[in-house]
Amino acid sequence: MSENGTEDSVVLERHGxxxxxxxxxxxxxxxxxxxxxxxxxxxxxETDADDETRAVVVTxxxxxxxxxxxxxxxxxxxxLGDDPDTGGAPPDLGGRVTLRIYRSLKPVIAAIxxxxxxxxxTMTLPADIRIAADTAKFGFVFTRRGLVPEACSTWxxxxxxxxxxxxxxTVGGKMVPVAEALERGLVREVLPAEQVLDRAIAxxxxxxxxxxxxxxxxxxxxxxQMLGASSPEVAHRAESIGIHVRGTSxxxxxxxEAFLAKREPKFPNRISDGLPDLFES
Numbered sequence: 001m002s003e004n005g006t007e008d009s010v011v012l013e014r015h016g017x018x019x020x021x022x023x024x025x026x027x028x029x030x031x032x033x034x035x036x037x038x039x040x041x042x043x044x045x046e047t048d049a050d051d052e053t054r055a056v057v058v059t060x061x062x063x064x065x066x067x068x069x070x071x072x073x074x075x076x077x078x079x080l081g082d083d084p085d086t087g088g089a090p091p092d093l094g095g096r097v098t099l100r101i102y103r104s105l106k107p108v109i110a111a112i113x114x115x116x117x118x119x120x121x122t123m124t125l126p127a128d129i130r131i132a133a134d135t136a137k138f139g140f141v142f143t144r145r146g147l148v149p150e151a152c153s154t155w156x157x158x159x160x161x162x163x164x165x166x167x168x169x170t171v172g173g174k175m176v177p178v179a180e181a182l183e184r185g186l187v188r189e190v191l192p193a194e195q196v197l198d199r200a201i202a203x204x205x206x207x208x209x210x211x212x213x214x215x216x217x218x219x220x221x222x223x224x225q226m227l228g229a230s231s232p233e234v235a236h237r238a239e240s241i242g243i244h245v246r247g248t249s250x251x252x253x254x255x256x257e258a259f260l261a262k263r264e265p266k267f268p269n270r271i272s273d274g275l276p277d278l279f280e281s
């Protein structure tokens with residue numbers, strides 16, 4: 001509940017080491033608002049700063065994940081005005097949310113509990129894993145509203161499903177059935193709606209169990225950033241820096257000693273103490 005007594009548009013729940021961000025406008029199928037976008041960005045700041053949080057799950061309340069932008073303003077919904085700093089086009093809020101998820105220091109799972117359209121689907125693209133309810137469908141409907149894709153989806157979507165599928169879905173602007181989304185690789189698995197959140201939390205725990213938080217964060221950065229690398233030499237340099245820096249860390253000493261002693265490791269290094277820069281120019 002917010003300070004003025006209204007329901008929060010996004011709520012943060014804790015399930016042990018897993019944080020669940022729940023889009024919370026079920027009466028509007030969790031339609032996306034400016035408040036929702038700003039809250040999501042602030043919540044990822046919070047989970048990144050919290051060493052007790054190891055992974056994040058994003059889901060929706062009710063029967064939908066997110067119906068896309070709230071169209072309460074009618075034809076003026078997408079009249080944004082000029083950027084006061086530059087006088088040009090302002091950064092689209094969906095893109096700011098997507099980039100914040102992309103920069104997360106913790107793994108991110110999208111638990112898509114129902115239909116997702118517009119920004120409701122594009123915001124899930126930087127998640128590391130997407131699972132969906134059997135009631136889900138996906139709408140890249142921008143051209144049918146007179147728009148173009150947003151939220152960095154022209155970068156993320158082709159990398160998830162291939163360029164041909166990405167063009168087909170976005171130019172045609174059709175609703176994509178969940179079976180097609182599974183076949184084309186947009187989602188990893190499909191479950192009954194009531195099982196999606198629990199399964200996402202279980203997957204998140206599998207990702208972080210027995211792993212060093214700092215190394216997990218760096219590995220996520222490496223994987224995403226190397227999608228745009230010009231050659232494998234770029235990856236070789238970044239990985240070499242990582243091996244050099246992490247090789248002398250207390251985490252590595254603990255990881256090796258725990259393995260040799262056949263016990264669970266207790267990694268001492270914390271993300272909040274800072275991450276090494278693996279991407280030196």
